[in-house]
Amino acid sequence: MSRFEIFRKYSRSQILNLCEGGQIVFSRHRERVFEFGEEAFYFGVVISGAYKLTRPSVSGEDVIVHFSTQGDVVAAFIMAQAHSKYPVSAISMGPSQFLKIPKINFQNTWKNDVDLILKIQNLLSSRMLMLQDQKAMSKAPLNQKIAALLISLIENETKVKKIELPLPITRKEIGDNIGATPESIIRVMSEWSKQGIIETNDQQIKILKIDKLFDFIKGNSGND
Amino acid sequence: MSRFEIFRKYSRSQILNLCEGGQIVFSRHRERVFEFGEEAFYFGVVISGAYKLTRPSVSGEDVIVHFSTQGDVVAAFIMAQAHSKYPVSAISMGPSQFLKIPKINFQNTWKNDVDLILKIQNLLSSRMLMLQDQKAMSKAPLNQKIAALLISLIENETKVKKIELPLPITRKEIGDNIGATPESIIRVMSEWSKQGIIETNDQQIKILKIDKLFDFIKGNSGND
DNA sequence: CGCTCGGTTGATGCACATCAAAGGCTGTGG
DNA sequence: CCACAGCCTTTGATGTGCATCAACCGAGCG
Numbered sequence: 307m308s309r310f311e312i313f314r315k316y317s318r319s320q321i322l323n324l325c326e327g328g329q330i331v332f333s334r335h336r337e338r339v340f341e342f343g344e345e346a347f348y349f350g351v352v353i354s355g356a357y358k359l360t361r362p363s364v365s366g367e368d369v370i371v372h373f374s375t376q377g378d379v380v381a382a383f384i385m386a387q388a389h390s391k392y393p394v395s396a397i398s399m400g401p402s403q404f405l406k407i408p409k410i411n412f413q414n415t416w417k418n419d420v421d422l423i424l425k426i427q428n429l430l431s432s433r434m435l436m437l438q439d440q441k442a443m444s445k446a447p448l449n450q451k452i453a454a455l456l457i458s459l460i461e462n463e464t465k466v467k468k469i470e471l472p473l474p475i476t477r478k479e480i481g482d483n484i485g486a487t488p489e490s491i492i493r494v495m496s497e498w499s500k501q502g503i504i505e506t507n508d509q510q511i512k513i514l515k516i517d518k519l520f521d522f523i524k525g526n527s528g529n530d
Numbered sequence: 531m532s533r534f535e536i537f538r539k540y541s542r543s544q545i546l547n548l549c550e551g552g553q554i555v556f557s558r559h560r561e562r563v564f565e566f567g568e569e570a571f572y573f574g575v576v577i578s579g580a581y582k583l584t585r586p587s588v589s590g591e592d593v594i595v596h597f598s599t600q601g602d603v604v605a606a607f608i609m610a611q612a613h614s615k616y617p618v619s620a621i622s623m624g625p626s627q628f629l630k631i632p633k634i635n636f637q638n639t640w641k642n643d644v645d646l647i648l649k650i651q652n653l654l655s656s657r658m659l660m661l662q663d664q665k666a667m668s669k670a671p672l673n674q675k676i677a678a679l680l681i682s683l684i685e686n687e688t689k690v691k692k693i694e695l696p697l698p699i700t701r702k703e704i705g706d707n708i709g710a711t712p713e714s715i716i717r718v719m720s721e722w723s724k725q726g727i728i729e730t731n732d733q734q735i736k737i738l739k740i741d742k743l744f745d746f747i748k749g750n751s752g753n754d
Numbered sequence: 755c756g757c758t759c760g761g762t763t764g765a766t767g768c769a770c771a772t773c774a775a776a777g778g779c780t781g782t783g784g
Numbered sequence: 785c786c787a788c789a790g791c792c793t794t795t796g797a798t799g800t801g802c803a804t805c806a807a808c809c810g811a812g813c814g
Binding site for chain 2: 361369383385387437
């Protein structure tokens, strides 16, 4: 448990104290563990696998707001408020586990630990920066957005040069995240497959030439 | 000073303590008070007027990430970190004032006040929710985005039914915020002016029929 | 065995961007 | 005080990236 950044430097007993009343929840593929708009009594820490955080848009479809992988805190917003509803739904991507912690713990024990609060604030800040980065790309062409997404997904998971995405992801999910249709995603990515930049089988994506992706982000269209 | 949500419930001497070493900065129109990427030693609270928070995009132009009005905390991210750079530039919109507070104060005095930290966390959370809301509109047509922006600008300022935007804003700035060109913004808004939904002179915008705007957000195109 | 779901490909359309031009306003420097 | 440059606004003409629609294939699954 102390593997996770957020619990680093805590002893076993301290951790047990922080997590009192919590439980480890196992999810199969595509299980919904929180529901948008529901009264929020728990927050969570992702232990393994991944969860997508989605929000319904005006037109009805779900938009993916964030991909949460190992060590990420989900539903962190709701901790500081007395009554609150989940601002997103959380759905597992592939078999996953997360630690479900009652909100009360925050009021009772977490709140008294300034360092812990600051850590959470840092998590929130970095997620906010990601959202801002994405916002800054709103006018960018599709291939830039896809490249940026793939890179953000491998970066926030591991520092090693592993080039396989740590989660199964469909073209539709990519589209739901960056605001495009699955068809458009396919047109870009199958071209990349032909060029040997990426390799996909089913929903596992491997990046073969990561520097090409960085080129796309810098604005080089790739057709020269 | 205690008018502002964040300082509510604090006595004069407490506030003076929290703001020690700070100063009130007066800005004319379009003065840049923080610069993206600069080493961050201060954060701020907006006292009057407004500031736009911008970020350069890959292609060079600045994207507006947030409009900060009275009572808003700017550069709140940087408080918890020892060394950090401004994640955005801040530029005044019309004559404005903000309270410039040294980051050290956070380490020294703010940090020991759990309620204050939680208030800031709540501010961060609500800004994050705004970003998520906007992200959920990425596929929406332009008139929905503009309507949503206008409404968010009047809502976060005042609960009264005042229907004038609290800040001078150009079509280009609107475009820089929602990811569109000034020409496109004009085409939508001048149509609205003709229909008597809004009224603009120069950079002051008045909303005459706010329910029409809500209709647009719900997806009613308006041409029926 | 029919069902649904993900991936793929092609044809067509449209909402914007882009480009161009012109007028008004503001500030600035000769 | 005037000329000029730069920004904001507006309008029109043209172009295009991506959505939309439609169809097909293969795989998993009740």
